[in-house]
Amino acid sequence: MATEITSTSTVVVDDEPFIKGRAPPLASPFVTEAAPASTVKSAVLIFNPVGGTKKTQKLKDAVVLPMLKEAGVAVTCMPTQRAGHAEELAKTADLSAVDALIIMGGDGTLGEAVTGYMQRAQGAAACPLGFVPTGTGNTYCREALGVTVAGGKESGVRAAISAIIGGRVRMVDAAKLDFTGKDGSSQVTRYMINTVMAGFGPDANSVAEGRRWLGKARYDISIITELLKLPCRKPFPCTLTLDGKAMEMDDLFLLSIMNNKFTGTHHRIAPKAVLDDGLVDAIFTNKPLRSVGKAMKLDAAIKGGGKHCSDPLVSYERVKSAQLQTPQAARLMVDGDQVGFTPLNLTVVQGAFPLYTAESPGRT
Numbered sequence: 001m002a003t004e005i006t007s008t009s010t011v012v013v014d015d016e017p018f019i020k021g022r023a024p025p026l027a028s029p030f031v032t033e034a035a036p037a038s039t040v041k042s043a044v045l046i047f048n049p050v051g052g053t054k055k056t057q058k059l060k061d062a063v064v065l066p067m068l069k070e071a072g073v074a075v076t077c078m079p080t081q082r083a084g085h086a087e088e089l090a091k092t093a094d095l096s097a098v099d100a101l102i103i104m105g106g107d108g109t110l111g112e113a114v115t116g117y118m119q120r121a122q123g124a125a126a127c128p129l130g131f132v133p134t135g136t137g138n139t140y141c142r143e144a145l146g147v148t149v150a151g152g153k154e155s156g157v158r159a160a161i162s163a164i165i166g167g168r169v170r171m172v173d174a175a176k177l178d179f180t181g182k183d184g185s186s187q188v189t190r191y192m193i194n195t196v197m198a199g200f201g202p203d204a205n206s207v208a209e210g211r212r213w214l215g216k217a218r219y220d221i222s223i224i225t226e227l228l229k230l231p232c233r234k235p236f237p238c239t240l241t242l243d244g245k246a247m248e249m250d251d252l253f254l255l256s257i258m259n260n261k262f263t264g265t266h267h268r269i270a271p272k273a274v275l276d277d278g279l280v281d282a283i284f285t286n287k288p289l290r291s292v293g294k295a296m297k298l299d300a301a302i303k304g305g306g307k308h309c310s311d312p313l314v315s316y317e318r319v320k321s322a323q324l325q326t327p328q329a330a331r332l333m334v335d336g337d338q339v340g341f342t343p344l345n346l347t348v349v350q351g352a353f354p355l356y357t358a359e360s361p362g363r364t
Helices: 051-070 085-092 107-118 139-145 154-166 200-209 217-228 292-303
Strands: 042-047 074-079 100-105 129-133 169-181 187-192 195-199 238-242 245-249 254-258 280-285 314-319 321-325 331-334 337-356
Touching: 042 051, 042 085, 051 074, 051 100, 051 154, 085 100, 085 107, 100 107, 107 129, 107 139, 107 169, 107 187, 107 337, 129 139, 129 154, 139 154, 154 337, 187 337, 195 200, 195 337, 200 217, 200 254, 200 331, 200 337, 217 292
Parallel strands: 042 074, 042 100, 100 129, 129 337
Antiparallel strands: 169 187, 169 337, 195 254, 195 331, 238 245, 238 321, 254 280, 280 314, 321 337, 331 337
């Protein structure tokens, strides 16, 4: 069922300078008001039954379905069966008589489903999406709902279902990405809802994936071990182009292009990012970084609520398009997943899809 969404809000870009040594103030995740509440009577639910050591399946049965049933919402469940299946289901599911397409999972699963949703025939993607966070970081839902939802906690799941039942929708942005696939040759298009990263972040994440036996600690441990190797790290030359302005770099340490503020559970890396302003926030190192001490200090500043933004080593720009070209293929990480390699072309799609959100999410 189509949902009409209108807004008269004006986009206001935060142009206040960052102050050295201070964390930027908390900011709203949206610049638009939510549409008037609508009644949700039917939904399609896409979920991974084995994701998060079957946590998603358990939360679906114990929390999600009972809450929706109590609210009078009829639900059709569509479990995923393989990698990439969420994208396929979101693209092909019959939504003609459905009020909500609900996706349960982490940021990667949500991004995968949005990619499928955005590939639907023009006019067919009028059914609002509802995101239910059951991943590790859930950084997108943290802002859309205005509550901390790390680790797939039941409280976050309840907040997400309450937002869907509440029936308030906003048109939110996505970024269309074109890059080289994992096979090193195919061209891939994916829609980003959270972040695309290149440089140290994807490299450390690649190491962490080989240490899954360490559980959640694998990320922090891998960051430390990879930072200790920094003096021996190979240079990362590239051309970074933002809104048509090209910059040649001899050695890029970190590039993170953000739609929302957080990556991981502690890194408020883009404190000015907004989910519906038609822009992404590009944060990148503008000089080579070889000092372990300086790199650890930078990591601590990011964990300090965004204090890194005033560091002369860091550039922060808000843009509508970005391209990254490298002499050799470099890893790309999108919404927490290793998806492929450079070259990368990014274009913001403002108001890409309707999303059930909290009426007034807290500042983050």
